Amino acid sequence: MWSTEDVARDAARRQGRGLSTAQVAEKVAEAARREQETRRQLDAPTETEIGPFATDPEHLAQLWAAKHTEWRRIAALLKTSGEQAYDPDRDAQGVTWAQERHARRQGALDRHAAWMRERQDARDELRTQIWLPADTSRRLRAIAARAGLQPEQVITQLADHVRMDEDGAVVVAPFTPHRVEGS
Template sequence: MARDAARRQGRGLSVAQVAEKVAEAAGRERETQQQLDAPAETEIGPFATDPEHLAELWAAKHAEWQRIAALLETSGEQAYDPEQDPQGVVWAKEREARRQGAVDRHATWMRERQDAKDELRAQVWLPADTSRRLRAIAARAGVQPEQVLAQLADRVQMNEDGAVVVAPFTPRCEERT
């Protein structure tokens, strides 16, 4: 976050302005570290910022502004251009790749959730004689009784008058996905 923020905020800043950013970040880093080291005088509320996170963030921002200042000094450029920052460009690409990966994983998860909503899982209690017939059919076909029921459900149709019918079929060992 610190790298990304510095790249965005630093665009077009002069060497002197970057030096001001370094000084500001150093001061904020000191302040947040002092707050972290001092005993808590008040209880932290539910909407308060995590002091450890804030201290780490300012330390990272300070380091990034120092890096940008050093880059300007070594390159001789008068203003910061994020596109001319080789390390910054690499980090930005890595960050974008991580972001895109997260977006892709989320999209996959959402599709799986939708597929799961479309699935039906049922527990069926059958009378003993029906259960015995189903087990015998499944055994002859070399499949589990649940697979016979799933194949039966795949083939079920409804007539115009609302009657449920299934054409005769032979249960087969199929891969279910």
């Protein structure tokens, strides 16, 4: 859901709160060092076994490059603003990016919730195929034709009217099949 830049920006905002200009410079230097290390690892891969918990070296290199870029941006912000310490709330660009990340995350959560509701609705639906004897089928078609419906629509309405009495017997009160708006 988040790009490597999003992850780097979020981490820098969280870790950078209250850091002085000198401390931010240390973060820039550390990110530069880690970026170089991960790039070297990509250029000269080792014969290490990649297990289920091993990190993707390419993703790690991209992440450190993004962190390096973000820490340099914060250092430049401190220099131009004259602030002595980093305050993420006063970082207009950082706030904008954080709001965009939040909006994307919320959109993804909303889409997932809608998808889950659709799946639940689909689970609650019943789709069936029934085989009726010829005489029963002819009667159903005749009833449907008189009502201006398809046989499946009559069966759906029949199912809507089915009740179970106290003895467990299935009972259908008399009803007139009718057209339903939207069908």
